[in-house]
Amino acid sequence: MNEKIKLRVSQIEKLFPGVKALDKIDFAVKKGSVHVLCGENGAGKSTLMKIINGIYQPDSGQIFIDEKPVKINNPIQARTLGISMIFQEMSYVPEMTVEENIFLGNLPVKRFGNVNWKEVRQRTKELLLAENLPYSPTTPLKDLTISDIQMLEIIKAISYKSDIIIMDEPTSAITHKEVEKLFVKIRDLKARGVSIIYISHKLDEVFQIADEITVLRDGTVVESHPKEELDIETVIALMVGRKLTTKFPKEQIDIGEDMLKVENLNCTNVFHNINFHVRKGEILGFAGLMGAGRTEVMRSLFGLDAKTSGVVKIDGQEVTITNVRQSIEHGMVMLSEDRRRYGIIPMRSVKENTTLSYLKRVFYGYRNHKKVEKKLVSDILNKMRIKTPTIDTPIATLSGGNQQKVVLAKWMIRNPDILILDEPTRGIDVGAKLEIYKLMTDLAKEGKVVIIVSSELPEVIGMCDRIYVMAKGTITGEINREDFSQELIMRYATGTLTSDGVN
């Protein structure tokens, strides 16, 4: 391998009000290699990347490219230095076309400042052809999948002739197959001498793609090694600072009667013939690929989206749920997959976010019972080990894992019988994940029902008693714990296998 250092940061420090986000970071990326950054949320990965991309300025320290000191004041300057960043949550204009997107901010112009669309079209075609992508330059982005758009971002980076590409959680929203495609592209870029900094929580993927791994914790570099010297267990241990003995706190629990029974649930063009049941004390998994309709089924059950037909029975009683309030009254709550969109009120306090689901509990007798509210919130925060400076701190200032736990706390104060968790551990750190798994087990022990929708197979396999697999809007398989295997799930999920009796 080429041992030349492409990018080096030395003694980088960054202070935010109240916290030292980065503390004397030393970090080097070799030319033509993939360097993975691991660490819990709040470890400083994103801050470091934002400094390299010129979004933040370091308080001290130096960045070197090709061993020459550089100062990066903004992302445009970063781009001219050959640095491009592909963000975790991409924002794009849905009406914009492929070619407009690629040349956004960099449109070639003719003599009078008018855009040279001919050249745009020509160069877009060349790029798409060179990268072997089957889109037309005039396709609007809204017709593409997230993975396609990600590929476009990569193409954009290539069009800038970037030789350092930063990818922040690039696989958090794409399917397995698309991950494969992405990895092929990454290997291809690597072969061309591009250096890639890759941030991810998904350690199995990290080990597929990494050349080197650096682990950050609390704003410092814990260790940095070539991949060969590490394994998943070690990296997890480095990230959390403790060795995890068991990854999943699964316990054997006696399973009772049917709690929730869904019969022939349909929603035109979204999902069809959904039949399933879940028993008291059971942790039920819903596996499947992105777009299989799992989230849609759950949203419809919870009253967020409409359904066209079907019967829902809770504790043997048929119930009508057309809005979230009715669902809550029946003891069924749902944690949404998209925390920012459906979970938090960002500028409001942890306290207000927590009690939002149960205002009756703290507003009665014509006033707000501040003491009752404070106790209710403090108790649940302690119980769930949520870290926040005070309960009046705006929730947006907490780390992702803690935000997620607050959203969960919002439902826990309702003491629900049925808890639906849609991708509960997406984008949160290992410690918070473990807490959430423990909570699931505790609920099951109390005879409650937990339904977990997850794209992370190890998670559903580790935690569930039974798994339903969905593909193309319907349930294709049902698997009991003793038969769990990644291969079986994937066969159902890709629709290559359908078990009898699920419909």
Place this chain on the structure above:
Amino acid sequence: MKIENNFWNTVKKKYSIYLILVALFIVCSLANPNFLSVNNLTNISRQLSVTTILALGATMLIISGMLDLSSGSVLALAGVFAVSAYKATGSLLIAITVGILTGVICNVINAIMISTFKAPPFIATLAMLTVARGVALLFTKGQNILQLGNFVELGQGSIGIIPIPIIFLIVIAIFTWYLLNHTRFGRSLYAVGGNEEASIASGINVHKVKYTAFIINGLFVGIAGVLFMSRVNAGLPNGAINYEFTALTAAIIGGTSFSGGVGTVGGTLAGAFIVGFLDNIMNLTNVDSYMQQIVRGTIIALAVIYDIRTRNRRANSMLGRIEDKGVDGK
């Protein structure tokens, strides 16, 4: 040392608006001796009470992610209806009831357009602004309604030394504060403005919150209409033009964020008085009236920039917000 720092930051963030108000008061007192006269101060407060009542309604709406551009026009409509009712019956109670009903009905229509039909608040209330003014002019045939007898007592009278409009303002301010801080409605208002989708997913009845906010706004606008017409002792179909902007200015300067989810009664009151003091001192010191407009506009711009910078949120201009809201059908 760090704690001290945080302490000052909190003070600066929380109380800066009040410090500015006090500083402005001192500067005004020094700049012109007439400023501190009892006559001048009661005058300011009478004038201010009408726009400040509108500003309190506006604050609630902005907190919930909406806004009302129609309040000035609806005020005039409610006012001329109330005045006519008073002329016909001689009953102040009936006049106030008619004024309030007019305000509420117009605002229910606003709520229908915005909450039920998902019209962007900017456009919907802009339509109401035009329609309400048109109805007021049509109803009065463009003529001012005069000779109102004792109607003037409400706007120009006092109980003890306190002008009656100020008593209305105090009661409405306390009522609004109570709503925002001690009711489920108030808490929901902040949540809906902060993140509507998350509020729905938390079981908040967003329609009910929006309708309630508009109905209460209508109540305030109706009362303001009666007070305004009573103070000028006439039914002016062309009165209170641009009052909605004065109200919005007060709310914005008072720290109510156009991104939604943020705003307080205290802030809006301070904002309203800052605007009122500035207008007054500029009049007292004979600042050109065109110049006054420029000053006022500049202050709005600075307040908004300050809001965006301190809260470090994405620059959510009024129009940006409309685009957000406009396409949120799904």
